Each structure stands twice: as structure tokens, then as C-alpha cells.
Amino acid sequence: MSNRTGQLHVVATPIGNLGDVSARACEILASVDHIAAEDTRHSRQLLQRLGIQGALVSLHEHNEMDRIERILSWLEAGASVALVSDAGTPLISDPGYRLVRAVHAAGYPVLTVPGPSSVIAALSIAGLPTDRFFYEGFLPARAGPRRRRLEALAGCAHTLVFLEAGRRVVATLEAMKAVFGGAREAAICRELTKRFETTRTDSLSALLEWVQADSDQVRGEFVLVVGPSSQAPLSTTAALPASDELVHMLRQEGLGAKSTARVVARLTGESINSVYRRAAGQGSETHG
Numbered sequence: 001m002s003n004r005t006g007q008l009h010v011v012a013t014p015i016g017n018l019g020d021v022s023a024r025a026c027e028i029l030a031s032v033d034h035i036a037a038e039d040t041r042h043s044r045q046l047l048q049r050l051g052i053q054g055a056l057v058s059l060h061e062h063n064e065m066d067r068i069e070r071i072l073s074w075l076e077a078g079a080s081v082a083l084v085s086d087a088g089t090p091l092i093s094d095p096g097y098r099l100v101r102a103v104h105a106a107g108y109p110v111l112t113v114p115g116p117s118s119v120i121a122a123l124s125i126a127g128l129p130t131d132r133f134f135y136e137g138f139l140p141a142r143a144g145p146r147r148r149r150l151e152a153l154a155g156c157a158h159t160l161v162f163l164e165a166g167r168r169v170v171a172t173l174e175a176m177k178a179v180f181g182g183a184r185e186a187a188i189c190r191e192l193t194k195r196f197e198t199t200r201t202d203s204l205s206a207l208l209e210w211v212q213a214d215s216d217q218v219r220g221e222f223v224l225v226v227g228p229s230s231q232a233p234l235s236t237t238a239a240l241p242a243s244d245e246l247v248h249m250l251r252q253e254g255l256g257a258k259s260t261a262r263v264v265a266r267l268t269g270e271s272i273n274s275v276y277r278r279a280a281g282q283g284s285e286t287h288g
Helices: 023-031 040-050 064-076 097-106 118-125 143-153 166-180 204-213 243-252 257-268 272-280
Strands: 007-011 034-037 056-058 080-084 110-113 133-138 159-165 185-190 198-203 221-226
Touching (some): 007 023, 023 040, 064 080, 097 110, 118 159, 118 185, 118 221, 143 166, 185 204
Parallel strands (some): 034 056
Antiparallel strands (some): 159 221
16 A cells, blocks of 8 residues: 555646646646546647656546546555546546546545636637626537527526537527527637637627638637627626715715615625715715
8 A cells, every 4th residue: 555645636738729738737747647538549649749658548428437446446556647638627528527526535635737728718708798607518419409408598697608519510500599599799719729710709690691601610619609698687786886876876865874875785785884884974864
């Protein structure tokens, strides 16, 4: 039995541009005893380009459960293991969830080596709201289930993020236009960090026309970002002025400091005492 403590490292790898790999990712991949990879052929090419010799074992959606027992035995012996996907951050529409859960349950450390993610990359450049977003990943390939899933998401008040392959992107955009409406704002982010990286933000109708008119725009890997529904109910605070302006407006209307504080605190979630101190400084109290 080794005196070392076995550790699982979840390592993000480039989504296209090799220059995006972090120094820490290289250090971990070069030092671990085993690397569990979604596709060993793909990961072997990456390691060769980085000048790293690694002991690879496959871990994909069809064998993950079978691999867990072997990896736990390595951890029990004190070995270190890295988990990588074909590209980007593992577990995001990639296998690994069951392994990570099992390692936690067995009491071994699970450590993150963060880095590239197509989801976050697309959100950062799409020009659509990012304060809240819903990650859907891949939609069903068949038309009926795909439409039903889009209908369930149609009223979402958050920005929606989807992954898609080039061979299905036109059909997906057609379904989105039919369900969400052609005026819904969206962005196509294609081949992120690669030579032909392209991002375009427009209405769903315009985006569909664009890709249908240019065969080059249906090649590669896609992240589709769809803006929030205009029909979704806004949160209370999203439709309100800033709290200081509310305080001023209510005091100008003759509402007392205590009442102003109660109203503003209820609408904004601020503490009554905090609002009261500001309200009390804006004129004498005329109402309770």
C-alpha cells in the first residue's frame, strides 16, 4: 500500500488552438500516473504535440461504469489520475460525471485544472445577456423530440446555450425559428479558437438565411446562443429604477421615511435599516 494519497485531476484541454493549454495542465498531464481519456487516439496526438508521455486508458459513455472500479483501485494504491475529454472542460456534455461522483463517494480528492470551455467562450463573445444563462447542450437529433424540447424552453427568461454539429445546424435553426419566432435574437459561434472562427449575432431568421446562403457556414462545430424570451416575465428588480432613485421618488411624493424604507426594502431585497438611513436624509417624515 502506497503512502501517497490518490487524487483525480479533472483537466481542461484546448478546444482548438493549442496555445490555450495552460502550464498547469501540462504539468499535471506530465506528472500523473494515468490519464483517462474520452478518445485515446485523439488525446495521444495532443500529448505528443505537448511533448508528454502519458499512460492512457479510455473512458467514454459506453465504458465509464466499467472503468470506475479500475480507477478507484489506482487511487487506493496512491496513484494520481487525470481525466480529459476530446476538447475543453470534461463533463460538459462529455462523460465523467459518474467517475467524479464515485471518487468523491470513495473519499479521494477531486481537483480541478480549469481552462478552455466552448460554452463560456461563446457566451463571452455573443453579445447577448450573460447574467443568467441556461445550458442545454445538444438537442435531440430527431425532429419531433427536438421541437418538443425547444417548446419547453421557449419562455425561458435566461439566455440559452446549445451545442450543435454542422450537419444539423440548418435543421436546428429552422426548428428554433419555428418555435421561438424569427425575430428572436441569437448568435452563431462556429469553430471557436480555430482558423475559421466565426461569430455572428442577428435574428434567427437572418442567421438561418445566412447559413443557407453560404455552405462554408455549415462546417465545423457550433455553439448556438439564443437570447432571453421577450415574453418571459421580468424579475421585479429588473423593471425597477435603482433603489436610491426609488427612495427619492417616494419621498418626493410625500411618503415618510419609515414607509419608504418598507416599500423599497420589499421591492429590492435591501435591509429596511439601510434604506431608512437614506430615506431619513431626504426630508422630514410626514407619514408613518
